[in-house]
Amino acid sequence: MEYAIELENVRFAYHDGRPALRGVNLRIAPGEKVALVGPNGAGKSTLLLHLNGILAGQGRVRILGQEVNGANLGWIRAQVGLVFQDPDDQLFSPTVFEDVAFGPLHMGLPEAEVRERVAWALAQVGMDVFADRISHHLSQGEKKRVAIATVLAMKPEVLALDEPTAGLDPRARRGLLRLLARLPQTMLVATHDMRLVAELFPRTVVLDAGQVVADGPTGHLLADEALLEAHGLESPYLSPERREVLLKMS
Amino acid sequence: MHIHLLDQYHTGRSSVHRLDARVKLLLTLAFILVTSLTPAGAWLAYLGLTLLALGVILAAGLPPLLVQRRALVALPFALAALTVLFTTEGRPLFTLSLGAWHLTASQPGLIRFLSILLKSWLSVQGAILLAATTPFPTLVVAMRALRLPRLLVSIIAFMGRYLFVLADEALRLHRAREARSAVIGPGSGGSITWRARVTGGMVGNLFLRSVERSERIYNAMLARGYRGELRTLSPPRLRPADGVLGLLFVALLALIALLGW
Numbered sequence: 001m002e003y004a005i006e007l008e009n010v011r012f013a014y015h016d017g018r019p020a021l022r023g024v025n026l027r028i029a030p031g032e033k034v035a036l037v038g039p040n041g042a043g044k045s046t047l048l049l050h051l052n053g054i055l056a057g058q059g060r061v062r063i064l065g066q067e068v069n070g071a072n073l074g075w076i077r078a079q080v081g082l083v084f085q086d087p088d089d090q091l092f093s094p095t096v097f098e099d100v101a102f103g104p105l106h107m108g109l110p111e112a113e114v115r116e117r118v119a120w121a122l123a124q125v126g127m128d129v130f131a132d133r134i135s136h137h138l139s140q141g142e143k144k145r146v147a148i149a150t151v152l153a154m155k156p157e158v159l160a161l162d163e164p165t166a167g168l169d170p171r172a173r174r175g176l177l178r179l180l181a182r183l184p185q186t187m188l189v190a191t192h193d194m195r196l197v198a199e200l201f202p203r204t205v206v207l208d209a210g211q212v213v214a215d216g217p218t219g220h221l222l223a224d225e226a227l228l229e230a231h232g233l234e235s236p237y238l239s240p241e242r243r244e245v246l247l248k249m250s
Numbered sequence: 251m252h253i254h255l256l257d258q259y260h261t262g263r264s265s266v267h268r269l270d271a272r273v274k275l276l277l278t279l280a281f282i283l284v285t286s287l288t289p290a291g292a293w294l295a296y297l298g299l300t301l302l303a304l305g306v307i308l309a310a311g312l313p314p315l316l317v318q319r320r321a322l323v324a325l326p327f328a329l330a331a332l333t334v335l336f337t338t339e340g341r342p343l344f345t346l347s348l349g350a351w352h353l354t355a356s357q358p359g360l361i362r363f364l365s366i367l368l369k370s371w372l373s374v375q376g377a378i379l380l381a382a383t384t385p386f387p388t389l390v391v392a393m394r395a396l397r398l399p400r401l402l403v404s405i406i407a408f409m410g411r412y413l414f415v416l417a418d419e420a421l422r423l424h425r426a427r428e429a430r431s432a433v434i435g436p437g438s439g440g441s442i443t444w445r446a447r448v449t450g451g452m453v454g455n456l457f458l459r460s461v462e463r464s465e466r467i468y469n470a471m472l473a474r475g476y477r478g479e480l481r482t483l484s485p486p487r488l489r490p491a492d493g494v495l496g497l498l499f500v501a502l503l504a505l506i507a508l509l510g511w
Contacts, residue, residue: 054425074433082429088459089422092452102448103430108437136459154432 002065004030004158004186005051012046012057012210020046021057022210028186030064030157035201035218036190039232043210044190045085048160051188052080064157078107081151081185085162087143091135096127096146099135103154121153122146125179141172148179161189165196194236198222206231258381266310266383270492271392272485277499278380282373284503288510290358290365295510296372302502303375310383317382321374328370335359386410388485395485404480416460423452 005028012021020043028034036044049055051063053073061068068076084090093099100121104114122128125145130138138146144164151159164180165173173196180187180200191197197204197218204221206214208231214221221227222235238246266274281299288295307314336346340358347353380389390407394400427448433439440448468476 049425052429054428074431074438076432077429078432078434084422084426084429086422089419090426092423092426092455093448094451094455098451102427103432105444106431106438106440107434108439136455150430154430 001029003027003062004032004064005188006060006062007047007050008060008062010047010050010057010059010061012043012050012055020210021050023059024207024210024212026205026212026215028188030186031184032203033180033187033201034189035197035204036188036207037192037194037197037204037231037233038207041209042207042231044207045162047207048082048162048188048190051158051160052077052082054082078154079156080158080160081154081156083147083151083159083161083164085166087140087147088136090147090150091143093135095131096122096133096135096138097131099146100131100150100153103150107154117153117155121149124152124183125149126175140167141169141175144168144172144176145179148176152183157185159183159185159187159189161187161191163191163193164189165191165193194222194234198236206233208232258378259385260310260312260382262311262383264310264383265491265495266306266379269383269495270485270488271384271388272396272488273492273496274380274384275389275392275396277496278376280500280503281376284507285369285372285376288365288369288507290362292365292510295506296365296368298506298509299372302499302506303372303379306379307375310379312379312382317375317378318371320378321371324370324374325367328367331363331366334366335363338362391482391485394482400479407480412460412463415463416456419459420456423456427452 005026007024007026010021010024011019013019024043024047036047038044046055050057050061050068053061053068053070053076056068063076063079066072066076091099093102097118100118101114104117109117118131119128122131125148127142127145127149130142130146135143135146144167148161148164161180164176168176173193177196177200180189187201189196189201201218203216204214204218205212206221206227213231214224214227222237225235227233228235281302285299288299304314307317335355336353336359338356338359340356343355343357343360345352345354384392387407390403390410393403393406439445
């Protein structure tokens with residue numbers, strides 16, 4: 001069967017020789033929502049950057065059956081929507097409208113369709129009234145949503161998000177959660193937010209020091225205290241002792 | 251993710267590395283001055299200067315081809331002197347016709363132009379040598395010690411500190427753009443005017459962010475007691491060896507200068 005994302009023995013080292021990925025194998029079926037967790041420096045961002053060919057190392061990366069190589073990057077980037085960790089990096093145009101329109105415009109779509117897609121993408125993230133605002137004067141949560149809109153406007157099959165809830169207040173976070181739950185695309189989301197993982201992703205992959213150390217049902221992994229401890233993670237649930245202490249305090 | 255901007259400084263323990271930064275700065279300036287003032291066509295002097303630079307490169311333990319190749323970055327700017335080729339009086343060499351214009355290159359013009367190219371190349375080599383053998387913070391301290399204006403030194407110090415930050419940010423913006431540059435058919439890519447406008451917007455964006463970042467940095471400095479002067483520690487005392495090497499270099503330069511005139 002054709003996988004949406006397939007990584008075969010992917011290795012990557014930085015310019016200075018530091019290994020970032022040491023043989024990653026991963027297969028994600030179309031429509032699956034997978035969380036990618038691990039400590040800082042595990043290689044999560046590096047892995048995501050391989051999905052649309054921004055970084056390329058050894059091993060094979062396939063998106064929807066097509067191998068990611070120099071020749072088909074144009075097509076790959078229409079299929080993979082990558083949302084970076086820092087929305088400031090994603091928003092490089094003067095206004096929100098122009099940022100969201102960049103992708104469709106580059107694809108060569110007719111103007112009427114570009115406008116339609118921008119309106120639709122902004123509506124999806126609840127930012128329709130922000131079309132004429134200056135991108136970098138928005139709040140963190142607003143910027144994150146616009147960043148997602150910039151990618152949605154291209155109607156990709158696969159969404160790769162890097163720490164989408166980092167820096168968001170609870171309200172913005174819940175809004176983002178609801179949005180992600182609605183979207184039909186295949187998703188691979190790198191995150192530290194274990195509650196997000198528990199609420200949204202049936203499957204979790206644990207990455208540490210450039211290797212996949214666990215890959216399975218979320219419930220399973222989150223119950224494994226030793227695993228969480230060993231790889232710089234924590235359970236989203238409060239321990240019974242802590243809960244008792246909190247209750248006693250009030 | 252960091253941009254792999256080649257850090258100019260090459261670690262080493264050679265005599266050139268250990269030479270006092272103030273002396274090095276002054277010697278570099280003297281080298282550039284002599285190079286610029288050497289008359290056009292003084293090929294022996296140019297040879298002398300090239301050998302002098304090469305000598306320092308080897309003494310510092312740097313790969314000579316690397317320094318000389320990097321110095322070629324000056325050449326596009328030196329091409330501004332191309333007009334000299336056509337405006338100097340003298341024996342005509344060849345003529346270029348551009349529509350109604352006829353440009354005649356002269357032999358003295360060619361000599362002058364080649365001299366300018368060589369001089370730019372040599373001067374930049376001097377600057378590269380200085381940067382390669384002196385860590386940037388040491389250079390800043392040396393500048394202050396040589397009584398360069400406080401404001402100028404602060405600007406240079408901050409530029410050195412934040413150039414890499416800006417380069418990283420520019421790289422990330424570029425990546426974000428690449429990630430959304432999809433090609434699905436023959437119509438993809440956008441016109442060149444559109445692409446140019448997007449690039450212009452990105453540059454403006456980067457500028458605005460830098461200005462806002464500078465505000466935040468200023469606040470951080472104020473919070474730590476900054477009141478307008480960047481204080482640095484004093485440089486170590488001048489050693490006799492520094493003086494000797496300095497004088498030796500100046501003597502060689504003077505010799506070459508005499509050759510030139």
